[in-house]
Amino acid sequence: MCASYGLGGGPDDNHDWIDPMDTATGRATIDRWIAERDGKAAITGKRALNLNPIIRANATGSRSIDLAWWWIWRDGSGPVKYSAFNSRDDKLIRSWSGPFQHRAILPASWYIEKGVRFSLPNDELFGIAALTSTVTNTATGEELVSYSMVTRNAIGEAADTWDRMPLVLPRDMHDDWLSPERKGNQELVAEVQHASQEISAAMRGR
Numbered sequence: 001m002c003a004s005y006g007l008g009g010g011p012d013d014n015h016d017w018i019d020p021m022d023t024a025t026g027r028a029t030i031d032r033w034i035a036e037r038d039g040k041a042a043i044t045g046k047r048a049l050n051l052n053p054i055i056r057a058n059a060t061g062s063r064s065i066d067l068a069w070w071w072i073w074r075d076g077s078g079p080v081k082y083s084a085f086n087s088r089d090d091k092l093i094r095s096w097s098g099p100f101q102h103r104a105i106l107p108a109s110w111y112i113e114k115g116v117r118f119s120l121p122n123d124e125l126f127g128i129a130a131l132t133s134t135v136t137n138t139a140t141g142e143e144l145v146s147y148s149m150v151t152r153n154a155i156g157e158a159a160d161t162w163d164r165m166p167l168v169l170p171r172d173m174h175d176d177w178l179s180p181e182r183k184g185n186q187e188l189v190a191e192v193q194h195a196s197q198e199i200s201a202a203m204r205g206r
Contacts, residue, residue: 002086002149002166005111005128006040018055018107018127018174019063026065029053030107033067041106043085044069044146046078054104054130054147057178068132068145072099076138079146087131087148089167092189096148099131100184103177104147105169106130113162116205126199127174129167129192152193156201167192170199 007030020026033039033053041052051067058064072084092100105127110119120126129150137144154165169177173195176182 002111002113002151003043004040005106005108005166007107007109008034008039016125018105018125020065021107029065041070044071054106054132055178056104056132057180059180061179063178066145068147070147072133072148073135073144073146074133076135084148086151089150089152089189089193092184093186096131099133099148102132102134103184104130104132105174105178106149111166113158113165116161118158118203118205120202121204126168129169129177152196152200155197156203157205158200158203161205165200167196168199170195
């Protein structure tokens with residue numbers, strides 16, 4: 001049940017950025033967030049209104065980086081009462097059908113599970129699958145984007161620490177996951193589960 005991930009802090013911070021992190025606007029958003037939050041994504045709370053960067057695609061497929069609340073909102077009154085910061089890959093159709101149609105990628109270079117920090121060799125940047133919900137915050141009248149991190153069965157070294165891990169997507173799966181034209185259905189679930197195997201097995205704990 002991953003509740004901490006982030007960017008930077010490793011021996012090699014020169015990443016092959018995920019589009020649009022390499023644009024002027026995208027890089028400015030990421031740099032500001034790293035400076036303010038020390039590069040660590042935390043579950044959002046009402047007292048600590050930390051928002052974390054997500055990558056989304058609009059109707060034309062153009063990507064943007066937005067700051068979002070880590071815990072799904074279903075309406076504008078607040079985060080849902082049940083645990084909604086993680087969403088299991090095997091329950092996306094049954095329990096998350098709405099947010100599954102509005103997907104995002106969480107840029108990361110590490111995640112922490114049970115005190116163990118996992119990363120790819122050479123601290124390579126990776127993208128974690130996420131679901132989103134966009135609502136109008138009734139308290140402020142402003143649009144708010146919320147998200148849930150998708151998790152999968154742990155494999156490789158990660159399985160020695162916990163039975164779940166983030167659903168990490170290889171670069172060649174990012175377009176399909178973000179595409180507004182791809183319906184969130186069982187076919188997409190099967191594709192990302194299969195595509196995630198190799199990169200997930202490559203995670204190393206330290």
